[in-house]
Amino acid sequence: MNINLKYISKSYHQGSQTITPLKDISFELNSGQMASLLGPSGSGKSTLFQLICGIQSPSSGEIWLDNRRFDTLSTDEKTNFRGRNIGIIFQNYALVPFLTAKENIMLPLQINNISDAQNISLRWLDKVGLANRAHHFPNQLSGGEQQRIAIARALCIRPTILLADEPTGQLDTETGQLIIDLMFNFIDELKITALIVTHDLALAQRCPRVLELKKGQLQL
Template structure:
């Protein structure tokens, strides 16, 4: 579903070059779940943006849903995202002139699919906002806006969902409900999940965790770890 190969991202900063990501490689299978953790500024949001085709790497390759993103122009990448990718931004990025319901309908309407209204209403109900359909983003609390963003990311049944701190602004109860929803979607629809989080409990619910520090992968925990453990104990 996703293969990232030696992704490097640098920015020019005055007369110096700032390396934000250095040679990051990993792969995520169809239907798999993966957490990305690391301190503030370690490159998590940058990595998510590169993997989702929102931004281009300085060097390295991303294969997403069978396509080499480097080979696609901006329009082709947008089309690929519209079809296969859901993205929950750290800052939500709702459209201010649209109601909650209309915001959630956007990805499905972009694809010219019918039934957007009813499906959006159902999803907003599932995230606990059934009585906020006609509110505009400014009339919603931060956590409510986040839940609208989550419903919007689900609506077109993406094959892969990128979520940047999806529970960062929510209380414990709401966080758990949103987490359950993410993993339900993963189980029901086989949506691969890539979740950036500071919440170690949420990371532990994913099959693997990739830890970044200073733009590099410093640790990978998950299935292969367990296998190594099993081999070691069998030997």
């Protein structure tokens, strides 16, 4: 499934002040292509991420996913499309605190009415090396373990698009490396179109394509 952004701009108005974190962004990721989105703090990475997820709408320009216009869909249509097709890994993991590791992974499967959610969840716990943590709650897991659950939760629906915002943000280098290896293997195996937001140059350069944002504009 491809991602195509055409002349995307995003502005926020606060009183008399206008902030424009994104200015005229255009790029296309072909189906199965993997890219990183690199840029310093405040360059607009998370804003762009939220536009592609459909959590926010652009001020101007067009977002096309799978050759269909996405940004003009209704909130419900966006939610449905996202639930079925897009795996999202948030910077702060965003696990549901009152659900166990197993239940967190089951959640997107249940939303998609996939039968056998329990067994699929257990298989993914095993794949990310956490079979023995199924009944732990997020606050009983280390940061790296929570991140692996977040990866499993994003990938268990077999998404065609994966969006990850700072997947190694709060991890030490060694743990971050292992988790990234795991994520890259799954992306390869499932032939996912992936955009990985990071300010980590080493991580960015592991992707075949590097997009660089500076002050809201893509560097060519």
